[in-house]
Amino acid sequence: MIELFFLGTGGTVPSPIRGLPSVVLRRQGEIFMFDCGEGTQFRYLSLHLGVNKKMRVFISHLHGDHVLGLPGLLMTFSVLGRERPLEIYGPKGLNDLLSRVFSLTGFEPEYEIKIFEISSSGIIVKDRDYSVIVDTVDHTVPTFAYSFEESPKPGKFNPQKAISLGVPKGPLWKRLQLGYSVTLPNGRVVKPEDVIEGVRPGMKIVYSGDTRPCDNLIKLATNASLLIHDSTFPSDLKEKAIEAGHSTVEEACKVALKANVQYLILFHLSARVVDVASFLEEARKTFKRSIVAEDYMKIELRREKEIKIIPLKDRVLQPHLWESPQQSEELANL
Amino acid sequence: MIELFFLGTGGTVPSPIRGLPSVVLRRQGEIFMFDCGEGTQFRYLSLHLGVNKKMRVFISHLHGDHVLGLPGLLMTFSVLGRERPLEIYGPKGLNDLLSRVFSLTGFEPEYEIKIFEISSSGIIVKDRDYSVIVDTVDHTVPTFAYSFEESPKPGKFNPQKAISLGVPKGPLWKRLQLGYSVTLPNGRVVKPEDVIEGVRPGMKIVYSGDTRPCDNLIKLATNASLLIHDSTFPSDLKEKAIEAGHSTVEEACKVALKANVQYLILFHLSARVVDVASFLEEARKTFKRSIVAEDYMKIELRREKEIKIIPLKDRVLQPHLWESPQQSEELANL
Numbered sequence: 262m263i264e265l266f267f268l269g270t271g272g273t274v275p276s277p278i279r280g281l282p283s284v285v286l287r288r289q290g291e292i293f294m295f296d297c298g299e300g301t302q303f304r305y306l307s308l309h310l311g312v313n314k315k316m317r318v319f320i321s322h323l324h325g326d327h328v329l330g331l332p333g334l335l336m337t338f339s340v341l342g343r344e345r346p347l348e349i350y351g352p353k354g355l356n357d358l359l360s361r362v363f364s365l366t367g368f369e370p371e372y373e374i375k376i377f378e379i380s381s382s383g384i385i386v387k388d389r390d391y392s393v394i395v396d397t398v399d400h401t402v403p404t405f406a407y408s409f410e411e412s413p414k415p416g417k418f419n420p421q422k423a424i425s426l427g428v429p430k431g432p433l434w435k436r437l438q439l440g441y442s443v444t445l446p447n448g449r450v451v452k453p454e455d456v457i458e459g460v461r462p463g464m465k466i467v468y469s470g471d472t473r474p475c476d477n478l479i480k481l482a483t484n485a486s487l488l489i490h491d492s493t494f495p496s497d498l499k500e501k502a503i504e505a506g507h508s509t510v511e512e513a514c515k516v517a518l519k520a521n522v523q524y525l526i527l528f529h530l531s532a533r534v535v536d537v538a539s540f541l542e543e544a545r546k547t548f549k550r551s552i553v554a555e556d557y558m559k560i561e562l563r564r565e566k567e568i569k570i571i572p573l574k575d576r577v578l579q580p581h582l583w584e585s586p587q588q589s590e591e592l593a594n595l
Numbered sequence: 596m597i598e599l600f601f602l603g604t605g606g607t608v609p610s611p612i613r614g615l616p617s618v619v620l621r622r623q624g625e626i627f628m629f630d631c632g633e634g635t636q637f638r639y640l641s642l643h644l645g646v647n648k649k650m651r652v653f654i655s656h657l658h659g660d661h662v663l664g665l666p667g668l669l670m671t672f673s674v675l676g677r678e679r680p681l682e683i684y685g686p687k688g689l690n691d692l693l694s695r696v697f698s699l700t701g702f703e704p705e706y707e708i709k710i711f712e713i714s715s716s717g718i719i720v721k722d723r724d725y726s727v728i729v730d731t732v733d734h735t736v737p738t739f740a741y742s743f744e745e746s747p748k749p750g751k752f753n754p755q756k757a758i759s760l761g762v763p764k765g766p767l768w769k770r771l772q773l774g775y776s777v778t779l780p781n782g783r784v785v786k787p788e789d790v791i792e793g794v795r796p797g798m799k800i801v802y803s804g805d806t807r808p809c810d811n812l813i814k815l816a817t818n819a820s821l822l823i824h825d826s827t828f829p830s831d832l833k834e835k836a837i838e839a840g841h842s843t844v845e846e847a848c849k850v851a852l853k854a855n856v857q858y859l860i861l862f863h864l865s866a867r868v869v870d871v872a873s874f875l876e877e878a879r880k881t882f883k884r885s886i887v888a889e890d891y892m893k894i895e896l897r898r899e900k901e902i903k904i905i906p907l908k909d910r911v912l913q914p915h916l917w918e919s920p921q922q923s924e925e926l927a928n929l
Binding site: 273274275277280281299300302303306307323324325326328329330332333336337340341354357358361362365366367368401402 | 607608609611614615633634636637640641657658659660662663664666667670671674675688691692695696699700701702735736
């Protein structure tokens with residue numbers, strides 16, 4: 262399962278209903294954070310996502326609303342005892358920004374912070390069973406979109422086939438399921454592909470950052486399970502969107518259509534968007550599986566299953582409940 | 596009247612009940628902000644304190660928890676249409692910090708930002724009827740405390756005296772009340788001090804920043820109406836307080852006693868302080884007029900009157916109410 266936590270879903274300036282952009286992807290205990298607007302640390306802590314997890318942060322671009330929460334998050338992690346190294350990816354200038362802020366505020370992290378400034382598109386992270394791929398998108402400053410892609414998983418183990426090939430039920434089955442060939446007592450070698458049928462594709466989550474609709478992003482997001490796309494303006498404000506290097510809801514939906522994604526999350530909404538219902542209605546005319554991001558919304562994705570959207574109102578967590586230690590403990594058990 | 600808004604009252608890291616330090620003093624429509632921790636802009640906006648007011652910001656020191664909300668606040672002001680210049684006072688390095696963040700995040704403010712790095716103690720602001728005085732305090736890095744002082748006001752006008760001196764009721768009374776001498780038709784000059792009895796002292800609010808108890812602060816805060824003092828730790832953690840350059844609650848109370856202040860606000864509380872009731876009880880053993888700061892607490896001070904403390908729970912504003920435009924409009928009318 263992949264979980265997505267929408268820590269802030271507004272853009273440019275905060276609004277009464279939307280904080281500044283940050284999305285956390287959690288998978289098998291690892292944390293992947295996309296952008297880190299001011300206030301991200303409060304929401305991250307309130308969701309008890311963990312200060313000492315294996316973690317990577319991906320910054321789309323260096324505009325203040327996307328990055329100014331990062332120094333505070335890193336400082337708080339240090340005070341709260343983080344020991345593991347933390348990797349941060351982003352555009353050129355990120356290293357300078359963090360170094361200057363650290364030195365001028367006298368911050369010396371108690372853990373290793375590894376900063377990677379991205380110089381070209383392609384695979385930037387390749388781990389055991391996932392990759393992160395980056396490409397440039399079309400904004401007013403150098404900006405990246407990131408694609409988190411699970412590696413394909415082995416298909417279904419066929420016990421009948423194993424038995425017919427003479428592999429007895431037991432530890433040899435396990436080895437085959439893990440992808441190793443086994444040698445039987447009679448000298449016969451059985452390979453995983455002899456008993457495992459096909460592959461199951463991994464899930465793919467794409468985070469766009471601020472952008473105009475663009476081909477790079479359509480290509481990066483092709484066949485994604487879920488695309489989180491800039492949707493700053495209602496469709497009648499296309500002129501404003503062009504001027505500011507953002508997308509309208511209709512434009513975001515057209516990208517989702519062209520990229521053939523499964524779900525589209527409309528993200529980075531302007532503070533002027535207060536009528537979410539009609540914003541969503543407008544989106545679904547063009548792309549049916551559209552979802553308007555909400556602060557604190559959580560999404561659970563499972564392979565080959567419908568996604569589950571858990572809005573704030575359906576959860577125990579409410580910002581006003583984060584007010585007493587008792588309630589904080591309750592939250593910890595969510 | 597002077598109003599104090601406690602936007603964030605914690606220290607070092609945010610806690611479920613406390614944001615990072617920032618206090619706003621509002622007087623006659625002017626805004627004075629003391630420190631600006633991350634998240635200050637959200638709380639400032641939620642309280643509808645105004646983006647285009649005559650405003651000055653005073654930074655105690657450059658540790659991240661006290662200053663990292665400043666770039667975001669300044670950027671948001673720009674987007675929301677601030678036109679008036681804004682003055683910022685703080686230690687050496689503040690200019691470099693803001694300039695670097697602005698240039699690396701591509702921010703060009705639409706209004707003038709005047710940064711004053713403080714090089715010596717004394718009066719740093721002298722306006723029509725108030726001053727701000729600064730002195731250094733005792734922390735791990737260069738740190739300032741600020742004293743906001745109203746100028747003394749003329750005392751009470753005595754109409755009997757005016758009549759007995761031959762000044763007829765009317766515009767000449769007004770001129771005397773405004774502090775001007777007047778000349779009567781018979782050539783006699785009547786001075787304000789002939790008809791106005793004494794002076795009424797102004798109010799004095801002192802914001803300490805992070806500090807160990809220190810003589811500079813006791814001197815600066817002498818006879819203050821209200822002192823906001825570092826009170827990071829309970830009294831049994833004095834060792835920790837010394838190590839980190841902070842004060843315990845007992846130490847803060849002793850400063851208040853020595854400085855003979857009217858009220859003490861215990862501020863910058865560690866996230867470990869969750870039992871506020873016993874923290875307050877402990878304080879009042881040493882200094883009776885102690886108040887534990889709470890996020891969103893508002894204090895109203897009137898000359899020669901009791902102060903009025905309006906905690907969050909007694910007000911319409913609750914963070915969770917800041918969630919719909921209707922409710923936001925309601926808040927605007929508070």
